Amino acid sequence: MLRALFSPRMVALHLLVIGVLIAFTLLGRWQLAVFEDSGRPASTADPAPVPVGTLSKLGERLSAEAVGRQVTAEGRYTATDQLLVANRRPDVEAPGGRADSGQGYWLLTPLQLADGSTLAVVRGWVADAADQAVAVPEGTVRVTGRLRPPDQSDAVQHDGALPAGQVAMVSTAHLLNLWEGRLHDGYLIATSQDPPLTARAVAVPPPTQGGTLTWRNLAYAAQWWIFALFAVFMWWHFVRDEVRRSKSKAPELSVPDPEPLPR
Incomplete structure (x- = not known):
């Protein structure tokens, strides 16, 4: 199982998801900051x-x-x-x-x-x-x-x-x-x-x-974080399929028949 999770293809997937999570989280925080600044008096x-x-x-x-x-x-x-x-x-x-x-x-x-x-x-x-x-x-x-x-x-x-x-x-x-x-x-x-x-x-x-709240930016922030959650879901989906595939390909161990007792 561990060998399947750390294959080159899966390692690339892990790194890609980590990068997506970081990017989408920062983009959501940026949109949230824009929303908060819009409500402040200027x-x-x-x-x-x-x-x-x-x-x-x-x-x-x-x-x-x-x-x-x-x-x-x-x-x-x-x-x-x-x-x-x-x-x-x-x-x-x-x-x-x-x-x-x-x-x-x-x-x-x-x-x-x-x-x-x-x-x-x-x-x-x-x-x-x-x-x-x-x-x-x-x-x-x-x-x-x-x-x-x-x-x-x-x-x-x-x-x-x-x-x-x-x-x-x-x-x-x-x-x-x-x-x-x-x-x-x-x-x-x-x-x-x-x-x-x-x-x-x-x-x-x-x-x-008085500032006017830009609710659109709040919606954008929620959208980026929903995308991040979807990326986690897809990562879990691919990992689950890879684990199942590795188990199906594993060779079955054959147990030899017992030798007959001498008469």
């Missing part, structure tokens, strides 16, 4: 800043394609309507957590544009409400920043526990009740300003695009 190109009216239209919701995009806006701040967004960090993260975790306030100031509309602008972050950076600059300002969608308006109920002039969320629906005039949806997080920002700029990431 950073998109970061276009140059455009006027805010190009991406944020009055009376329309901020589109998903506009979120994170750089825009410019020019106008005058309304200092009397400025609000402090409480329990915030100096980067774009969800509110909440321990009070000693670096939280403070966002400076949320309405910017009156040339067309009479209002744009909510986060001018920066301060750790203390009494910080001098809370003061609003006078005159015309030119702001460059990134657009953000409004926070969920169902959280504004927490405002009742905050001091006057503070809010818990940046909600367009809530701001419509606090500020006069036509209001753009969402808000702008300022990254630079002329005159320069006095508060610490809030860190905001560039736009990202």
Whole structure:
């Protein structure tokens, strides 16, 4: 039996199957990696800043394609309507957590544009409400920043526990009740300003695009591994036939007849 399994023809078959298994396994892992990478968010190109009216239209919701995009806006701040967004960090993260975790306030100031509309602008972050950076600059300002969608308006109920002039969320629906005039949806997080920002700029990431899973690559991976299993089945089939063939060709041992006993 062993002689049949290790004949030159069978050794070549063993080596061929080993090579096929290695190749098909690696090809399946490659297709699986392509499938996994397709579902990961990918950073998109970061276009140059455009006027805010190009991406944020009055009376329309901020589109998903506009979120994170750089825009410019020019106008005058309304200092009397400025609000402090409480329990915030100096980067774009969800509110909440321990009070000693670096939280403070966002400076949320309405910017009156040339067309009479209002744009909510986060001018920066301060750790203390009494910080001098809370003061609003006078005159015309030119702001460059990134657009953000409004926070969920169902959280504004927490405002009742905050001091006057503070809010818990940046909600367009809530701001419509606090500020006069036509209001753009969402808000702008300022990254630079002329005159320069006095508060610490809030860190905001560039736009990202969610990955789309390519299920076809997952099917390809399964296909390669099925081929590998089929190769194993065929190898076992050939080995079984070879063993049976070697047994059928083996010479039968003849047993001599016993000699008759002498009388």
